[in-house]
Amino acid sequence: SQQGEEDPQALSIQEGENATMNCSYKTSINNLQWYRQNSGRGLVHLILIRSNEREKHSGRLRVTLDTSKKSSSLLITASRAADTASYFCATAAEDSNYQLIWGAGTKLIIKP
Amino acid sequence: DAGITQSPRHKVTETGTPVTLRCHQTENHRYMYWYRQDPGHGLRLIHYSYGVKDTDKGEVSDGYSVSRSKTEDFLLTLESATSSQTSVYFCATRAGTGGHEQYFGPGTRLTVT
Numbered sequence: 001s002q003q004g005e006e007d008p009q010a011l012s013i014q015e016g017e018n019a020t021m022n023c024s025y026k027t028s029i030n031n032l033q034w035y036r037q038n039s040g041r042g043l044v045h046l047i048l049i050r051s052n053e054r055e056k057h058s059g060r061l062r063v064t065l066d067t068s069k070k071s072s073s074l075l076i077t078a079s080r081a082a083d084t085a086s087y088f089c090a091t092a093a094e095d096s097n098y099q100l101i102w103g104a105g106t107k108l109i110i111k112p
Numbered sequence: 113d114a115g116i117t118q119s120p121r122h123k124v125t126e127t128g129t130p131v132t133l134r135c136h137q138t139e140n141h142r143y144m145y146w147y148r149q150d151p152g153h154g155l156r157l158i159h160y161s162y163g164v165k166d167t168d169k170g171e172v173s174d175g176y177s178v179s180r181s182k183t184e185d186f187l188l189t190l191e192s193a194t195s196s197q198t199s200v201y202f203c204a205t206r207a208g209t210g211g212h213e214q215y216f217g218p219g220t221r222l223t224v225t
Contacts, residue, residue: 031212042116042202042216043155088154092212099170100214102154 005103006089012109019076021106023089024069030092032065033100034074037086046074046087051094079110115139116217118203124223131190133220135203137183141215142208144186146170146178148199149219155202161186162208193224 007022023032031050035043049056049065049072056063062075076083086107090100115138125131135144143162147155157170159178167178175197177189190197200221204214 033213040219042218043204043214045213045215048212090154099157099160100155102156104152104154 006087006106008106009104010107010109012111013079015079015081015110015112017079019079019083019108019110021074021087021108023072023074023103025072025089025091025101026070027091028094029067030094032063032072033090033092034061034063034072035088035090037088037105039085043088076108079108081110081112084108084110116203116205116215118201118217118220120220121218122221124225125193126225127194128192131193131222133188133201133203133222135186135188135217137186137203137205139205139207139215140183141205142183143206144180145204145206145214146176146186146188147202147204148172148197149202150199158188158201190222193222195224198222198224 005024013019029051031048033048034046036046037043047058047061047063049063060077065072086105088102088105090102092100117136119134145160146158149155156172158172158176159170161167161180164180179187200219202219203217206214
């Protein structure tokens with residue numbers, strides 16, 4: 001079963017604009033992670049936020065976590081053509097760190 | 113990047129034939145995972161391993177088996193391939209000692225005709 005649900009399913013913006021993607025989940029979590037997948041490639045880990053954290057930054061990425069709403073957002077600032085990819089959230093449950101539960105992803109297209 | 117390779121990268125096979133996919137890692141990571149990815153779905157866990165000879169089922173394990181005889185290798189076998197197993201298969205690893213992120217291989221595209 002899918003825990004994380006990303007919104008929107010697809011997003012197309014102009015280069016230089018900011019892109020925001022959202023993820024909702026259903027159960028209590030230990031951490032939430034965001035991954036990027038370029039077309040035809042494996043996934044690459046971007047950032048991890050723990051359940052006791054509310055915001056985290058990494059370069060042009062900003063992730064927020066609201067455990068009361070069971071939701072997270074990923075903001076990519078000053079988007080570039082190379083940011084074109086699919087973005088997935090994945091949650092690790094409180095009771096198990098072995099497994100990640102994945103959302104269906106947001107397909108981001110950056111127009112030059 | 114973790115050194116994770118998958119073989120083969122592409123395979124076409126016929127319904128009813130057995131198929132084995134291989135994942136090889138050079139990072140000495142404890143945990144290894146097999147996922148499948150289908151359009152409209154996120155990744156779905158097939159099987160995972162938490163050590164040599166230690167494996168467990170994931171969400172969509174029916175029709176699949178795994179083996180891990182060495183830390184570096186994790187094999188996924190489709191006992192008798194069906195068209196519903198046409199998918200892209202990803203292997204991933206996780207260090208396990210406080211590291212939560214997973215590292216992915218390049219994927220294997222499997223078509224069952």
